[in-house]
Structures are given as structure tokens and as C-alpha cells.
Amino acid sequence: PSRRVNPGFQGQLKLYEAMGCAVDSSSALYKRYRLEMLTERYPELQDLPREVFAVDPTSVCQTPNTEVLYRCRKCRRALFRSSSILSHTEGSGPTAFAHKRITDSAQLCGDGREKCTSYFTEPVQWMEPALLGVMEGQLLCPKCTSKLGSFSWRGEQCSCGRWVTPAFQIHKSRVDEARMLPVGNFQAAKT
Secondary structure (H helix, E strand, O other): OOOOOOHHHHHHHHHHHHOOOOOOOOOHHHHHHHHHHHHHHOOOOOOOOHHHOEOOHHHOOOOOOOOEEEEEOOOOOEEEEHHHEOOOOOOOHHHHHHHHOOOOHHHHHOOOOOOOOEEEEOOEHHHHHHHOOOOEEEEEOOOOOOEEEEEEOOOEEOOOOOEEOOEEEEEHHHEEEEEEEEEOOEEEEEO
8 A cells, every 4th residue: 555656657658658659759758858857867967968969950951841940040050940849838927927026916817828939949969068067058059159048957937937947948039930842843941
């Protein structure tokens, strides 16, 4: 009666079931789980496994038709693909920030929920120098060094109110989407 199943193991079983009873390393659920486990095992963050980093979009020639490429709004350097975005469930909106405000929290309970103003991604290869040995900091464009967002291995709060751990946050206002459209035998970029 006093024996219980380890909660960590139960979480792994739920993840396995959510992935269709197969380990899918390209799944956003699996990527988020891997990052959470990495945060617990590598508190000093001096030596990160290579497989944690998504491939830098500038090092690969072709982008599949279904993927969206995200570029720096200032210099147009490719930063990450849509497959690198780790989604999260929407938080409670402005009420989640009530503890930071002086105003009455009853005023914040309105129905006007704010949507997410940032993308939370898996780490990309160009981020590696900024991430090693540091718990949090800014994410700068590797070409023009304009500020794109921030990262924190401890986590950050999204504008929707959800706490995301670890957080590699890139502001939507700092990047543009580039979709590839097939045109005959050629591909044209639509921005």
C-alpha cells in the first residue's frame, strides 16, 4: 500500500503515449522533455550535447515546402525553422501578471486575452556561444547583432501568462516569416 510509481516515470509514459507509442525525436513534445531533462542534469551548462541544437538554417541548402523559415527583420539572416518552435498551452493572460502590477487584479479579469508575442524555440546552433556557461542572457542576431530576444535555463513567462522552462524566446516583432512557394520547377520565397 505504501509503494507508488515514480512520478517521473509516469510523465515519461504519458509522453510516450502522446507521441503515439513511439519515440519521435522530431516531436515538439520530445524536444521540450529533452530540454527539461538537460536543465536538471547540466546546471553548469559547460558541455551541451550536439543533438540538443537544431541545425542552423544557413548551413542547409534546401527548406522543405511545408516549413516556414524565420529571418532577422533587420539583416534578413535565416535564424530558425518552424520545426524548431516549441509550442506551449496558453496561460491565464493578464491575470498571470497581477502580482507585478499596482492596479486592482479584478480589472485584469476581462475576456481580452493577450496572445503570445514571442516564439519559444529549441536552441539553434548559432545560439551555442551565448548559451554555454551562462544561465540567462540576450539572444543577438549572429550577423547584425540586433537583439532578437532572450534565454533563461530557469524559464521565462510568456506574454500569455504561461511559464516556459527552459526558455529560448525570440520576439515576433524582431523576425519575419519566409514561406517557400513552388513555382513551376523553381521555388520562390514569399515574405
